[in-house]
Amino acid sequence: MSVLNTPNNYKMDNSGRRVVIDPVTRIEGHMRCEINVDENNVIQNAVSTGTMWRGLEVILRGRDPRDAWAFVERICGVCTGCHALASVRAVEDALDIKIPHNASLIREIMAKTLQVHDHVVHFYHLHALDWVNPVNALKADPKATSELQKLVSPHHPLSSPGYFKDIQTRVQKFVDSGQLGIFKNGYWDNPAYKLSPEADLMAVTHYLEALDFQKEVVKIHTIFGGKNPHPNYMVGGVPCAINMDGDMSAGAPINMERLNFVKARIEEARTFNTNVYVPDVIAIAAFYRNWLFGGGLSATDVMDYGAYPKVPYDKSTDQLPGGAIINGDWSKIHAVDPRDPDQVQEFVTHSWYTYPDETKGLHPWDGITEPNYELGSKTKGTRTNIVEIDESAKYSWIKSPRWRGHAVEVGPLARYILAYVHGVKYVQNQVDTSLARFNAVCRLLDPGHQDITDLKAFLGSTIGRTLARALESEYCGDMMLDDFNQLISNIKNGDTSTANTEKWEPSSWPDHAKGVGTVAAPRGALAHWIVIEKGKIKNYQCIVPTTWNGSPRDVKGNIGAFEASLMGTPMERPDEPVEVLRTLHSFDPCLACSTHVMSEEGEEMAVVKVR
Amino acid sequence: MSSQVETFYEVMRRQGITRRSFLKYCSLTAAALGFGPAYANKIAHAMETKPRTPVIWLHGLECTCCSESFIRSAHPLAKDVVLSMISLDYDDTIMASAGHQAEAILEEIKEKYKGNYILAVEGNPPLNQDGMSCIIGGRPFSEQLKWMAEDAKAIISWGSCASWGCVQAAKPNPTQATPVHKFLGGGYDKPIIKVPGCPPIAEVMTGVITYMLTFDRIPELDRQGRPKMFYSQRIHDKCYRRPHFDAGQFVEEWDDEGARKGYCLYKVGCKGPTTYNACSTVRWNEGTSFPIQAGHGCIGCSEDGFWDKGSFYSRDTDMNAFGIEATADDIGKTAVGIVGAAAVAHAAMSAVKAAQKKGDK
Numbered sequence: 001m002s003v004l005n006t007p008n009n010y011k012m013d014n015s016g017r018r019v020v021i022d023p024v025t026r027i028e029g030h031m032r033c034e035i036n037v038d039e040n041n042v043i044q045n046a047v048s049t050g051t052m053w054r055g056l057e058v059i060l061r062g063r064d065p066r067d068a069w070a071f072v073e074r075i076c077g078v079c080t081g082c083h084a085l086a087s088v089r090a091v092e093d094a095l096d097i098k099i100p101h102n103a104s105l106i107r108e109i110m111a112k113t114l115q116v117h118d119h120v121v122h123f124y125h126l127h128a129l130d131w132v133n134p135v136n137a138l139k140a141d142p143k144a145t146s147e148l149q150k151l152v153s154p155h156h157p158l159s160s161p162g163y164f165k166d167i168q169t170r171v172q173k174f175v176d177s178g179q180l181g182i183f184k185n186g187y188w189d190n191p192a193y194k195l196s197p198e199a200d201l202m203a204v205t206h207y208l209e210a211l212d213f214q215k216e217v218v219k220i221h222t223i224f225g226g227k228n229p230h231p232n233y234m235v236g237g238v239p240c241a242i243n244m245d246g247d248m249s250a251g252a253p254i255n256m257e258r259l260n261f262v263k264a265r266i267e268e269a270r271t272f273n274t275n276v277y278v279p280d281v282i283a284i285a286a287f288y289r290n291w292l293f294g295g296g297l298s299a300t301d302v303m304d305y306g307a308y309p310k311v312p313y314d315k316s317t318d319q320l321p322g323g324a325i326i327n328g329d330w331s332k333i334h335a336v337d338p339r340d341p342d343q344v345q346e347f348v349t350h351s352w353y354t355y356p357d358e359t360k361g362l363h364p365w366d367g368i369t370e371p372n373y374e375l376g377s378k379t380k381g382t383r384t385n386i387v388e389i390d391e392s393a394k395y396s397w398i399k400s401p402r403w404r405g406h407a408v409e410v411g412p413l414a415r416y417i418l419a420y421v422h423g424v425k426y427v428q429n430q431v432d433t434s435l436a437r438f439n440a441v442c443r444l445l446d447p448g449h450q451d452i453t454d455l456k457a458f459l460g461s462t463i464g465r466t467l468a469r470a471l472e473s474e475y476c477g478d479m480m481l482d483d484f485n486q487l488i489s490n491i492k493n494g495d496t497s498t499a500n501t502e503k504w505e506p507s508s509w510p511d512h513a514k515g516v517g518t519v520a521a522p523r524g525a526l527a528h529w530i531v532i533e534k535g536k537i538k539n540y541q542c543i544v545p546t547t548w549n550g551s552p553r554d555v556k557g558n559i560g561a562f563e564a565s566l567m568g569t570p571m572e573r574p575d576e577p578v579e580v581l582r583t584l585h586s587f588d589p590c591l592a593c594s595t596h597v598m599s600e601e602g603e604e605m606a607v608v609k610v611r
Numbered sequence: 612m613s614s615q616v617e618t619f620y621e622v623m624r625r626q627g628i629t630r631r632s633f634l635k636y637c638s639l640t641a642a643a644l645g646f647g648p649a650y651a652n653k654i655a656h657a658m659e660t661k662p663r664t665p666v667i668w669l670h671g672l673e674c675t676c677c678s679e680s681f682i683r684s685a686h687p688l689a690k691d692v693v694l695s696m697i698s699l700d701y702d703d704t705i706m707a708s709a710g711h712q713a714e715a716i717l718e719e720i721k722e723k724y725k726g727n728y729i730l731a732v733e734g735n736p737p738l739n740q741d742g743m744s745c746i747i748g749g750r751p752f753s754e755q756l757k758w759m760a761e762d763a764k765a766i767i768s769w770g771s772c773a774s775w776g777c778v779q780a781a782k783p784n785p786t787q788a789t790p791v792h793k794f795l796g797g798g799y800d801k802p803i804i805k806v807p808g809c810p811p812i813a814e815v816m817t818g819v820i821t822y823m824l825t826f827d828r829i830p831e832l833d834r835q836g837r838p839k840m841f842y843s844q845r846i847h848d849k850c851y852r853r854p855h856f857d858a859g860q861f862v863e864e865w866d867d868e869g870a871r872k873g874y875c876l877y878k879v880g881c882k883g884p885t886t887y888n889a890c891s892t893v894r895w896n897e898g899t900s901f902p903i904q905a906g907h908g909c910i911g912c913s914e915d916g917f918w919d920k921g922s923f924y925s926r927d928t929d930m931n932a933f934g935i936e937a938t939a940d941d942i943g944k945t946a947v948g949i950v951g952a953a954a955v956a957h958a959a960m961s962a963v964k965a966a967q968k969k970g971d972k
Contacts, residue, residue, distance in 0.1 A: 020710065020749075021709055021710040022710055022746075022747070022748050022749055023703050023709060023710065023713060023714075023747050023748060024709055024710070025703040025704070025706050025707075025708065025709040025713055026703075026704065026705060026706070026707075026709070027704075028674075028675045028704070029670075029675070030670070030703075030745060030746060030747060030752075032746065032749070051745070051746035051747070052672060052744060052745045052746065053744050053786070054672050054744075054778075054779040054786060054788070055779060055785040055786055056778065056779070058783065058785050059778070059779070059781045059782065059783070059784075059785065059918075064922045064924075066922065066923075066924060067922050067923050067924070070910055070923060071778055071781070071918065074674050074676070074777070074778040074809065075674060076674050076675070076676075077673075077674040077675045077676020077677070077678075077679050077680075077810060078674075078675050078676075078679055080676060080679065121679075121682075125682075125705055126704075126705070129707045170694070174694055177663070179663055179665075179698040179700075180700075181693060181694070181697075181698050181699045181700055182693065182699050182700075182702060182705050182706045182707060183706075183707050184700055184706070184707070184708065184716055185707070185708040185712040185713065185715060185716055186707035186708050186712075187707075187708070187712075208690050211682065211688075211689060211690045212688065212690070214682065214683075215682065215683040215684070215685060215689075215813075215896070215897070218683065218896060219896050219897070219899045221896075222895050222896040222899040222900045222905070223899065223900055223905065224905060225902075225905055225907070226895065226900055226901055226902030226903070226904065226905030226906075226907055227890075227895040227896065227900075227901060227902055227905075228683070228895070228896055229676040229679045229680055229683075229810050230676055230809060230810065230912075231905075232902055232905065232907035232910070234865065234907065236865065237865065237866065238906075239865065239870075239905065239906040239907035240905050240906040240907075241865075241866050241870035241871045241906050242871065243871040243872065243873075246871060246872070247872055248871075248872040248873055251851065251852070251872065251873030252871055252872065252873050253870075253873070253904065253905045253906035261899075371740065371744075373740045373741075373743055373744075381749060383741060383743070384741050384742065384743060384750060384751055385749055385750050386746070386749035386750075387749060397744070496871075497866060498865075498866045499865035499866035501864050501865050501866070504864070504865070575711075576712075577709060577710060581709055592672075592673065592674050592675065
């Protein structure tokens with residue numbers, strides 16, 4: 001086989017030169033990517049392999065459902081808290097527990113804090129080096145950098161020439177030391193880097209500013225959850241009781257000082273988004289205006305469950321409403337129901353697991369997880385030393401989830417396309433304004449620039465994915481201020497309740513219950529499915545964002561979002577995979593999340609049937 | 612010392628930091644490590660004469676919470692550690708290069724700095740499936756770990772995964788995830804420093820590294836291999852809610868009167884009395900708070916096998932009795948049955964005290 005036409009309209013040709021990237025770095029977890037390029041160094045085939053698995057669902061069986069949040073929180077320490085939140089929601093859904101409004105607001109503030117933190121750290125510390133060349137920053141004129149800073153973000157106070165000169169000096173000395181640390185063996189003379197030295201210096205400076213900022217914003221988690229990473233959650237509400245003016249308020253989890261502390265961090269987050277993060281992404285995008293690659297499935301097939309209801313438990317008030325867009329038809333949004341056995345299904349045809357019938361997908365409540373690590377006959381290398389993998393056989397620890405049989409992209413861009421099409425005013429305004437600002441910066445860089453007006457082409461790209469994440473961070477900053485004000489208003493009206501303990505004791509539970517919890521995780525749609533029997537966990541399944549995006553091919557040959565996004569991308573130098581890293585990183589891959597399902601080899605796995 | 616390799620002090624001076632600020636930094640570091648002012652001079656001397664030590668940071672089966680915690684460090688700031696104190700030559704979570712270019716670094720450092728680099732390990736190697744449930748560069752992570760361990764100066768086992776196994780090693784440990792010291796075995800002759808916690812506190816992580824670089828020796832360890840400076844006391848010993856325990860004032864139910872007053876969380880499952888960590892002293896995220904202050908009991912995340920010790924909400928019966936002097940080693944010598952009995956006696960004593968108090972009124 002050398003050419004394969006997929007049902008989702010990609011032509012995969014693996015006859016050209018094969019390039020292997022393992023490890024793919026600057027991601028969470030472990031991942032491998034192989035590509036084939038043609039004689040013009042354009043990518044004609046892409047193979048994404050999840051290279052780790054851990055097995056938390058198996059470990060959860062038989063345990064107390066109230067403890068589950070702590071186990072699954074450890075699926076990922078980068079998107080820390082979102083699995084815990086999905087878990088307590090799944091348990092509460094199963095047991096029909098409604099939490100107090102204050103608890104709901106505090107959880108929402110924590111979830112949006114995570115969005116801001118995760119998106120900022122992703123852009124500056126995992127993704128930026130795909131766009132930014134720190135060595136080139138040494139050539140910058142600090143005065144010109146100062147002018148650029150004031151142009152793209154007039155209100156950011158850290159903009160003097162001396163400030164940029166100091167940073168440049170620090171980078172220069174670091175480079176001169178000969179010990180390059182994390183920048184060692186980077187691709188610094190690759191023409192794929194497009195920023196001016198001044199823009200590089202501005203971005204390097206903000207890399208350091210973002211490092212300082214991120215440790216501040218997470219303190220919101222520390223107030224409500226006691227620590228970060230991995231703050232504490234609780235079934236039935238939140239553990240942080242409120243005591244504004246009673247006895248011993250000073251030692252209480254939440255008092256006036258604690259709330260003031262949170263408010264200050266929220267304001268800092270909003271300022272950082274507006275003054276640094278969003279302007280940086282728009283400026284960098286303008287330098288890469290001729291590089292609108294990497295869209296893949298984003299403009300055609302996207303999905304999310306919907307999130308951030310104004311009114312708790314009322315999905316119709318979601319501030320980022322969900323649904324699915326299929327085959328590029330933006331005129332119709334399909335309703336998505338994680339409970340419907342015909343909608344969300346996982347396939348294992350190309351995954352290192354086995355099903356009795358691998359031609360069929362399984363809904364998570366019927367999920368089977370039995371590992372089957374085997375390599376195809378065309379693999380180069382051995383079982384424990386893979387040189388080139390055989391994608392016609394099983395080739396990843398990630399399963400292939402599909403929505404009604406369609407491969408879909410999930411993530412901030414998917415949510416933003418859905419919200420835009422749904423007509424969410426805040427989002428439409430952000431997107432339209434960003435496009436206008438992008439075009440304005442492009443015109444400054446090139447007076448002959450033709451404005452980009454095709455939203456599908458602009459958003460449906462690596463740049464669009466990176467921009468949507470920044471805009472979502474900004475939106476979350478504003479939404480959590482609303483949540484905070486609502487919390488204050490509730491307390492003012494005498495409501496200080498934070499926990500519903502009516503069904504805390506397992507004796508109050510039904511013998512059999514099942515539930516689903518969904519979260520808008522930083523990387524996309526997240527859902528946990530739980531089955532509880534006689535007070536214990538009988539089955540627990542998660543489908544996480546990177547499972548959707550990083551999935552291998554399904555039984556019909558549909559490729560997933562990672563693979564689709566790389567197709568057709570030209571590379572400057574195939575041995576220096578800057579372009580591949582840039583597009584893969586735009587998804588913010590999280591491999592510990594996507595591949596934690598497994599069981600011991602030979603261990604009998606229970607097959608749970610629930611209807 | 613090679614003249615081509617910079618010292619901390621040179622780096623700091625060249626970055627525009629004055630000698631006065633440098634000395635202030637040294638005394639703050641000494642204070643953070645719990646030493647008196649005399650140590651500040653030692654730190655200053657060490658930093659003036661030492662090159663940046665290469666650090667290789669490997670990742671096995673883990674969730675990256677340790678790396679995330681590390682970048683939260685406030686004193687020293689993570690950026691100062693990475694730019695000025697160590698040379699973080701390999702860390703696949705944040706390094707620029709990938710694939711072959713990344714792997715080449717390991718080879719270079721192993722040879723060039725033989726016996727002189729620190730190997731920091733986050734996560735652990737799984738042994739099932741021929742080790743191929745954690746693949747790096749097409750090969751098992753276990754091979755990479757063993758190979759880089761050979762020529763390391765010392766190993767730091769970051770977090771509970773590397774130290775004990777943590778969540779993926781919870782029963783039935785389906786991948787046979789194995790902590791670093793057990794994987795390398797008794798024949799491994801370099802020091803292994805365990806810094807447990809899920810994750811460890813940021814300033815504990817940077818504190819351990821700073822100590823090693825500053826004094827050019829590993830910190831004093833307890834029998835389990837943990838630095839005594841951060842892991843020799845139980846959270847209960849220094850908990851600000853301890854007086855409520857002693858007075859028999861407990862949270863009985865979530866969001867009750869006791870929860871709002873900051874009473875002791877022992878009855879709703881707090882594992883502070885059996886957990887050795889610095890949460891109640893150093894606290895989290897620049898001293899902002901810690902789990903108990905935020906109203907949830909300690910889940911004991913720095914202890915070996917904490918996932919398999921019953922529900923996080925069931926009352927701890929393994930608790931040792933009084934005395935903040937007890938160390939992990941002392942506890943290790945105590946028979947479990949006696950400990951259990953003592954715990955009940957301890958709690959009963961508190962209840963009696965509470966009853967007496969009520970009687971007095």
